Each structure stands twice: as C-alpha cells, then as structure tokens.
Amino acid sequence: EAGVAQSPRYKIIEKRQSVAFWCNPISGHATLYWYQQILGQGPKLLIQFQNNGVVDDSQLPKDRFSAERLKGVDSTLKIQPAKLEDSAVYLCASSFLRGGGGNTIYFGEGSWLTVV
Amino acid sequence: GQQVMQIPQYQHVQEGEDFTTYCNSSTTLSNIQWYKQRPGGHPVFLIQLVKSGEVKKQKRLTFQFGEAKKNSSLHITATQTTDVGTYFCAYATSGTYKYIFGTGTRLKVLA
Numbered sequence: 563e564a565g566v567a568q569s570p571r572y573k574i575i576e577k578r579q580s581v582a583f584w585c586n587p588i589s590g591h592a593t594l595y596w597y598q599q600i601l602g603q604g605p606k607l608l609i610q611f612q613n614n615g616v617v618d619d620s621q622l623p624k625d626r627f628s629a630e631r632l633k634g635v636d637s638t639l640k641i642q643p644a645k646l647e648d649s650a651v652y653l654c655a656s657s658f659l660r661g662g663g664g665n666t667i668y669f670g671e672g673s674w675l676t677v678v
Numbered sequence: 679g680q681q682v683m684q685i686p687q688y689q690h691v692q693e694g695e696d697f698t699t700y701c702n703s704s705t706t707l708s709n710i711q712w713y714k715q716r717p718g719g720h721p722v723f724l725i726q727l728v729k730s731g732e733v734k735k736q737k738r739l740t741f742q743f744g745e746a747k748k749n750s751s752l753h754i755t756a757t758q759t760t761d762v763g764t765y766f767c768a769y770a771t772s773g774t775y776k777y778i779f780g781t782g783t784r785l786k787v788l789a
Contacts (some may be wrong), residue, residue, distance in 0.1 A: 597779075604766050605721060606685075618776050637775035653720060667711070667768075667777060669720040 564588065572606050574676045583673045587635070587656030593617075594631055595667065596639050597653040601607035605653055610638065612648035644677045651675070683699075684767055684780035692788050697754040699783035701767035708770050710750045711777070712741060716763040724752075757787045 567586040575581050587645070592623050594615050595643035597605035608627065609619040622629065631637040641648055651672040659665045682703045691720050701710065709728040713721040725734055727743035727750060734741045740753045754761055767780040 595777075604782045607776060607778065610776060660745045666726070668723070669722075672720050 566654055566656055566668055566672050568652075570673060571671065572674045572676075574678060577646055577677050578643040580640065581644060581675060582638045582641075583652050583675075585637045585639070585654030585670060587637070587654070591656035591658050591668075592634070593657045593659065593665075594637050594639070595653075595655040595657075596629055596658055597655060597669075599651045599653055599672070601650070608639070628659055633658070641675075643674075646677050649665035649675055649677045682769060682778065682780055684783055685720075686714050686783055687781065688784045688786070690786045690788060691757050693759060694756050697757050697761070697785055698751055698776075699765050699767075699785075700749065700751050701769070702749045703769065704748070706747050708747075710743060711768045712750075712752050713766045713768060714763050715766065715782075719763075721766060722789070754785075757785070759787050759789055761785060762787050 566588055569584050573581055583588045594611045596608045598608050608622045609629045610617040611631040614631045627641055629639045639652060651674050653669050653672045655667045655669045657665045657667045682701060685699050689697055694750050709726055711726045712724040714724055715721045725741050727741055730747050731745045732743040738755045742751045750767055752765055762785060764782040764784045766782045768777045
C-alpha cells in the first residue's frame with residue numbers, strides 16, 4: 563500500500579514570497595490533515611478535511627495560509643506571503659475515517675520549509 | 679480550555695535502562711494515541727487507547743490509560759538504541775475528532 567505522498571521535500575524561499583505544498587493521501591482515506599511542526603515542537607493541526615469539506619481550520623492563519631482539497635483526494639497548502647516564523651516542516655496526514663474510534667493517522671515524509 | 683502536558687521534555691538513559699513518558703490532561707479525553715518520531719523523520723502511529731484503565735503491550739512497550747481518562751503513560755523496558763526519537767501523545771476531546779499532539783518527550787539512549 564502506497565503511503566502519503568508529499569512534494570516538494572525541501573524548499574527555501576525569501577520572506578514575502580509564496581510557496582505551495584502538495585499532498586496525495588492514501589487511497590480511500592476520507593480524512594486529510596495538514597500539520598505544521600516547528601523544530602523541537604509537536605505537530606500543530608492547521609486544517610482538517612473530510613472528503614473535500616473543511617472540518618476544522620481554527621488554527622490556520624487565514625490571512626496568509628490557504629488550503630484546498632479538490633475532488634476529495636489531493637490537497638494543496640499555500641503560504642502567501644511567507645514570514646520567517648513559517649519555517650517548519652509541513653506534514654500531510656490521512657486517515658480512513660474521521661479520526662476517532664480506532665483510526666490510525668498516517669503521515670507523509672513532510673515538506674521542509676526554510677524562509678530566509 | 680484543554681490543557682495537556684507531556685513530561686519529561688527530555689530523557690537521556692543508558693542502554694538497558696527503563697524509560698517512561700507521561701501525558702496529563704486537565705479534562706477527560708475520549709481516546710489517546712501514541713506516536714514515535716525518529717530524528718529527521720515523521721510521526722509513526724504506535725497505539726490507540728480508548729477504555730478507562732486500558733493497558734496494552736507491544737514487545738518492550740507498555741501503554742496505559744488512566745481510570746479517569748485524564749492521563750496516559752508509555753513505558754519502555756530495557757531501552758535499546760533503536761528506541762531513540764521523540765514520543766508524542768495525541769488526543770481528541772470528547773465529541774470531536776480533532777487530534778492535538780502533545781509537546782513530546784525526546785529520548786536519547788546512550789550505548
């Protein structure tokens with residue numbers, strides 16, 4: 563079974579530039595998550611999709627971050643304009659159900675962003 | 679609001695020693711999951727606990743969920759160098775499916 567695919571793996575941009583990350587979840591997984599992990603911290607949930615609808619985006623900085631999941635499969639996370647504090651690993655994850663009741667969350671390898 | 683503390687933040691042990699990390703919540707949790715993240719890697723699911731007082735074992739790892747479902751622990755017996763990494767608890771409060779990760783415990787095993 564293929565895992566969660568993410569690209570690019572690494573990205574270095576200057577502040578105020580834009581960047582986009584792509585995620586392809588495990589086939590058949592209805593729930594997709596984007597987490598932000600700053601070095602030395604735990605993953606922080608940015609947004610959670612159920613199929614192509616948003617379940618939770620309370621921690622997404624909507625003035626600069628946007629995410630979509632067209633057709634309920636692939637997803638993109640965009641940052642525009644980037645700030646220095648956005649330097650982090652952006653982890654995409656997916657699960658079969660809506661995250662509860664014996665549901666495993668599978669993570670991708672992550673997209674490492676450095677803003678200079 | 680929900681507050682979950684994970685302790686300790688760091689732990690260095692000699693190979694062969696035991697290790698325990700704790701996840702403590704101020705409110706009742708519907709369930710709790712544990713993940714391991716190797717240096718430079720991504721979190722990998724270890725286990726989920728749902729029932730009050732539940733205990734599960736995976737080889738040298740023992741997971742417990744407190745009777746009040748407000749705390750959980752992960753215990754590793756006789757650590758090995760392959761146990762190195764950061765261990766996170768992740769929890770969802772009752773009525774939600776939003777998983778929040780703890781701050782993690784970084785384990786270093788000295789050979």
